[in-house]
Amino acid sequence: MTDRVANETALTEVMEFMASPPVKDTPEDARFGQRLLQVLAASIVDDPLDEDDPVCTAELTLDADLRARLEKASLERNHNAFGGYADGMGPTLGGGLNKE
Known part of the structure; x- marks a missing residue:
């Protein structure tokens, strides 16, 4: 990964790339x-699970x-x-336990 920059700088760069996408x-x-x-x-807002969070x-x-x-x-x-999982991985507990 390249050096991390301030989020505002990253947003500016992204907007420049959106205007002229790289190859x-x-x-x-x-x-x-x-x-x-x-x-x-940086734009994600996490909702608290309860009022104490x-x-x-x-x-x-x-x-x-x-x-x-x-x-x-x-x-x-x-x-x-998330790689091939565009919507995230989701819960995996118990997944893939079938022997079929």
């Missing part, structure tokens, strides 16, 4: 993917349209933190 499988494409994942991760706010605030465009770009370019 796939180049160092610039890899940097785009890293910055894209950083921006998406602290409220986690996003480090970056993205409107719904921009977030959807960034998620789409990430999936299109295969920059997915």
